Amino acid sequence: MKIDLSGKTALVTASTGGIGFAIVQGLAECGADIVLNGRSEATISRAQQKLNAAVPGVKIHSAIADLGSAQGVDAVLKGLPHIDILVNNAGIYGQKDFYSADDDTWEQYWQTNVMSGVRLSRALLPKMVEKEWGRVVFISSESARNIPADMVHYGVTKTAQLALARGLAKVAAGSGVTVNSILPGPTLSDGFASMMAEEIARTGKSLESLAKAFVMSQRPSSVIQRAATVEEVANMVVYICSPLSSATSGAALRVDGGVVDDIV
Structure with a gap:
């Protein structure tokens, strides 16, 4: 294959580190041109250097913006080349007691995790449909189906992404454009490493062993x-962005290690 x-x-989106960077590297290795998105020139520059080293000759554009607002999305859209593949990876997460998560918290999560994908899809999907080829992917989470009690605000936004992707797949029906969601489970991302930094320093244990203990x-x-x-998450994303996945649309594909306990 x-x-x-x-x-x-x-x-x-949010492709200067973690899952986002693994996705752009995987896409670049398959020959795609890349638009890197991050919130600062420094993070974009580091990611460009890393991607150039990993995939020499890759063509890279940059889009510096925080996608948690309409203004940030507008900044990304300015000067973009035609986009064939949109991966909505931007997202925030964090534990918070439901009763102390105020309206501002919910609004922040909604704007970043849901509305960034709404705005980018609204802007970029019509041209994909016109060209009769395109891929839109939402990086959701197993938390979309397995809502954590300590992150209800996060889980709700991830469930909303599944509904959004399914609806957009119907909007683009028959056009050659597919829209899907990917649901990672616990992943050795930069965010998880930051969350475990104090525990690594305190115990001397590796990130992998602490992650395994967390999972269990x-x-x-x-x-x-x-x-x-x-990389395991990125492999699924690269496949679903490829011409080989043309019969898969409106799907929620799990890379959760079997955390969600069902057979569908």
Whole structure:
């Protein structure tokens, strides 16, 4: 199986690190041109250097903006080349007691996790439909189906992404454009590493061993009984962005290690 994305341009939001960077590297290795998105020139510059080293000759555009507002999305859209592949990866998460999560917290999560994808899809999907080829992907979470009691605000936004992707797949029906969601489970991302930094320093344990302990205590239904790597998540995304996935649209595809305990 060979994935060839030559001549395609991919915008991956929040792509300077973690899952987002693994996705752009995977897409670039298959020949795609890349639009990197981050919130600062410094993070974009570091990501460009890293991507150039990993995939020499890759064509890179940059889009510096925080996508938590309409103004940020507008800033990304200015000067973009035609986008064939949109991966809505931008998102925030964090534990918070439901009773102390105020309206501002809910609004912040909604704007970043949901409305950024709404705004970008609204702007970019029509041209994909016109060209009769395109891929739109939402990076959701197993928390969309397994709402955490300590992150209800986050889980609700991730469920909303599934509904949005399914609806957009119907909007683009028959056009050659597909819209899908990817649901990672616990993943060895930069965010998880930051969350575990104090514990690593205190115990001297590796990130992988702490992640495994987290999975077994907090997600005991996991079948693989460990956290996934960012590359494992990216592999699924690269496939669903490729011409090989043309019969898959409106789907919610899990890379959760079997955390969600069902067979569908």
